[in-house]
Amino acid sequence: MAFLPDVFGQALNGLAYGVLLFLLSVGLTLIFGMLDVVNLAHGSYYMLGAYAGLTLIAVTGNFWLALLVAPAAVALIGAGIERTCLRPLYRRGPLDQVLLTFGLIYVFEDLVKWIWSGRIRSIPTPALFSGSVTVFGATIPSYRLFVIVFGLAIAVAVWALIEKTRLGAIIRAGVFDSEMTAGMGINIDRVFTGVFAFGAALAGLSGVIAGPIQSAYPPMGASILVPALIVVVVGGLGSLKGSLAGSLIIGQAETFGKVWLPGASMLMIYVVMALILLFRPQGLFGRALK
């Protein structure tokens, strides 16, 4: 096996994973920045996306339809949760939010077990991308290339939405100072719900496209949360750029850890995080700590 193509292939795998992490961490970081809520149940939307995708594909046989409808369904669930459960908590301390969102993890995980049974299910790879391609001597499943291209396209779209549109300006203002934003006559309640639903939809989307790579199993939501939170911390809370940089770094760390240090691969992302926080405690793009 040649060294360079191998490294290149791994880098692409890491990129695919990083893109998935980005879709998850955008929601986490926006929800934290704006609503001041550490949403421990964010991984649940990833899980719900995967299972909704699974069912939609089983019923319609169409992966692309699932890619569109599942995130929309997850967004609706997210909006409902924000309205009913989180809204009463905004003025309370972080403890109540921790308790509530932790409880939601249990609720969602058990509902998924109830509806879909607890066994591991795989989401079939869409026929269009079932083969593999050779890029610079490295053989890559073409589905991974699709994930990279699609994910990066979504990342650019999210960035353009938040940085270039009026709606994005409102969201950024809300993240910076939600009270002031409300004072400017913006219906901040509706923006909160929208941002939460948007974050949930991206997490759901991430679940659908991760399905053919990682399969679906009930505790997947709780386990993906840790790397997603690490991305947010490494990148800097509330920062979109940080989310992107953090995802790419953690994606590579995890993938190369698996290849080069199989005995300690799970440690890699923590080592990387510790190193970054040692030099920048507020994260790569975070505002200075209070």
Place this chain on the structure above:
Amino acid sequence: MIPRALGFAALVAIVAAFPLFAGNYPVKLLQEILIWGIFAMSLDLLMGYAGMVSFGHSAFFGIGGYVAALALVKSSGLVSALLLPALAAAAAALVIGFFSIRVSGVYFIMLTLAFSQMFYAVAFQAAWLGAEDGLVGVPRPSVLGWSPASPAAFHAYLLVIVALSTLFLWRIVRSPFGHVLRGIHDNEGRMQAVGYPVNRYKLLAFVIGGTVAGVAGSLYAQLVGSISPDAFLWTTSGEALLMVIIGGTGTLGGSMLGAAAFILLQSMVSSYTERWMLILGLTFVLLVLFAPGGILGVLRGRVGIRS
């Protein structure tokens, strides 16, 4: 003061006598409650008193469990069962605390969570720690020649350790040290300005909490007879956190009550239906929405003792 002491003595007596009139399963549940209770109390020392919401308390629980499992196989005395696990947890807490207390709020939550997940990663992949199966066949200690095989002896031993840990924590929160911690919780900047070395106080609280959590983990390994990487998982910290919040933060008795509520609810619901996670989760959600301040908060008819 005296009624409190009498109440505590009465409680200890009831718990001690419990195996006389209850079957094996209720006794095991009670023992689990006691162990999780001191684990939750040790977390409450950080959360409720010093205002540090740690999501990595499972690190010390797991370390206590693993060290006890490794040491008890070699020799069955109290050194293996308590001293080594407590020291190991204290040492880990010193290191983790040193790095974590420099940040606050969500960063503190995240950093502590990441530290405990690091231990999970190590335990999960290290062959000498049994990898994902963990260590099984942990022997119970023999104390002053008492037979480790006798359930009565183990119950007595457990009760003594739990009672001592409770008194220890209670003594701490009532001491001048404990009052400084409350002061830090209420207004860190002011305590700093008045001249308290805030970080040293926080670190000491972190180490004390970690040490007691290590003892809890060790007792847990002795009770169950095994310890697995799951002990380190962030959800283990989350469960302890729930117990503290359910009981009401800033009250040691509340933490024990919260542990009892959590474990009894889990065991009752799971004996009726497979859907215990759903019911437990919904309970937490409803509790937050309609009973902020936890069980004690509701019992005392006011909202949030210190939240």
